Amino acid sequence: MPVESAGRVLVSYGGHGIVRLDDGSTLNCKYRRKVGRPFCGDRVVVHSADRESGVVEHIEPWRNRFVRADQQGRQNVVATNLDQVMIVIAPCPAPSTDLLERYLVAVQSLGIAPVIVVNKSELLQQEKIAAQAGPAFSHFEDYLELGYPVVRTSCKAEPGVGALIELLHGKRSILVGQSGVGKSSLVNRVLPDMQLQTNALSEATGKGTHTTTTTTLYDLPAGGQLIDSPGVWEFGIWKLEDAELAAGFPEFVQFLGQCRFHNCRHHTEPACAVKTAVEEGLIHAWRYESYVRLLIQNAK
Numbered sequence: 032m033p034v035e036s037a038g039r040v041l042v043s044y045g046g047h048g049i050v051r052l053d054d055g056s057t058l059n060c061k062y063r064r065k066v067g068r069p070f071c072g073d074r075v076v077v078h079s080a081d082r083e084s085g086v087v088e089h090i091e092p093w094r095n096r097f098v099r100a101d102q103q104g105r106q107n108v109v110a111t112n113l114d115q116v117m118i119v120i121a122p123c124p125a126p127s128t129d130l131l132e133r134y135l136v137a138v139q140s141l142g143i144a145p146v147i148v149v150n151k152s153e154l155l156q157q158e159k160i161a162a163q164a165g166p167a168f169s170h171f172e173d174y175l176e177l178g179y180p181v182v183r184t185s186c187k188a189e190p191g192v193g194a195l196i197e198l199l200h201g202k203r204s205i206l207v208g209q210s211g212v213g214k215s216s217l218v219n220r221v222l223p224d225m226q227l228q229t230n231a232l233s234e235a236t237g238k239g240t241h242t243t244t245t246t247t248l249y250d251l252p253a254g255g256q257l258i259d260s261p262g263v264w265e266f267g268i269w270k271l272e273d274a275e276l277a278a279g280f281p282e283f284v285q286f287l288g289q290c291r292f293h294n295c296r297h298h299t300e301p302a303c304a305v306k307t308a309v310e311e312g313l314i315h316a317w318r319y320e321s322y323v324r325l326l327i328q329n330a331k
């Protein structure tokens with residue numbers, strides 16, 4: 032008689048994955064064509080005849096899906112059911128203009144809360160580096176005021192990673208950012224037993240070793256979970272629709288229905304409520320300018 036149990040997918044391969052059942056045990060589970068392939072983070076129901084392996088019989092509806100763009104710009108699901116996305120930037124490599132805005136809008140469009148992590152923050156004390164770091168670094172107060180959490184971290188010096196650990200506590204999160212900003216260094220700091228967890232996953236699959244290049248859900252020592260997905264967003268993100276772009280600037284939202292034209296792009300149109308709000312100082316001019324640059328890039 033097979034036993035039915037519920038659990039969460041820790042790692043998903045082509046035809047099977049590792050599920051952690053609600054009793055704490057992990058099980059290597061096969062997928063069935065009829066049910067489909069779950070992703071890292073999905074809640075599933077599995078049938079198992081023994082304690083060694085099982086079959087995924089049902090995938091619960093997801094709350095949100097974190098995606099990456101492939102070379103054709105198509106969206107591929109990386110993980111599901113996230114509480115927040117930690118967008119990591121660093122003074123070097125400095126983000127390109129509007130990179131942070133683009134990331135913020137993309138996360139917002141997925142229905143997930145973004146958090147800004149400023150790594151290598153000790154380098155900002157060096158005047159030369161701070162001057163070359165780019166505009167994003169002079170706007171932290173504005174980001175906070177707009178409701179985006181901002182934490183400063185360093186893997187090499189003060190202030191360390193304590194503030195990040197606090198924000199990760201009790202939540203399911205993923206770290207994203209361009210190559211070289213320190214994502215793997217941060218993961219190593221917040222998951223000291225990552226290797227042990229990786230070994231346990233290899234044991235559960237029973238064949239070969241689990242490689243850290245596969246998107247994997249890890250348990251944080253103090254509670255909460257961190258999804259590690261190497262390379263995620265290093266090569267940019269998908270194209271956002273104009274309307275998604277405007278909706279991704281939370282301070283625009285209250286004005287969006289008030290423009291003369293219902294399809295206003297808030298650029299050259301007359302009687303635009305967003306532009307009026309900028310003129311009245313209700314929206315930061317630098318945020319609006321960033322929006323317009325992203326809009327123009329969209330049209331290309």
Ligand code: GDP
Pocket residue numbers: 150151152153154184185186187188208209210211212213214215216217
């Ligand atoms: P990833 O590509 O985002 O995963 O970045 P890595 O974790 O591989 O880090 C890239 C480089 O930045 C490495 O040489 C790290 O040692 C260095 N690095 C990471 N965090 C910090 C930091 O807080 N301060 C400084 N100065 N260097 C760091």
Ligand code: ZN
Pocket residue numbers: 290295296297298300302303304305306
């Ligand atoms: Zn408008």
